[in-house]
Amino acid sequence: MTTTPRRTIRIPDAEWxxxxxxxxxxxQxxxxxxxxxxxxxxVSNPDELSEYGTEYRATPKDADSSLTVEGITGRFEDxxxxxxxxxxxxxxxxxxxxxxxxRRAA
Incomplete structure (x- = not known):
């Protein structure tokens, strides 16, 4: 059983x-x-403190996609x-x- 606390939010029925x-x-x-x-x-609000980060994947346009680079971190500009x-x-x-x-029950 999960230890995450329950939360309550208001969302219109049609959207839910x-x-x-x-x-x-x-x-999902x-x-x-x-x-x-x-x-x-x-992550998109730099004013907010967050434990979450962004990871990038770069795939070459003109080469074999097996040359994809994953797990790239750092500032977007860099x-x-x-x-x-x-x-x-x-x-x-x-x-x-x-x-x-x-472990979760299967």
Missing amino acids: DAGLAKAQAQG TLTDVLRRLLASYL VRRLYPPKRWYLEERTVSPYKAAS
């Missing part, structure tokens, strides 16, 4: 139902979607300078801190 349907269609829970969105919000848009597709993701592992 649409979000729930889309999350289920993608094999709405809780996972909301956590990811909150993490993204925290990463973009190393992987210029003329030659690289750049993707980002939010990375959360580690938490205690537990």
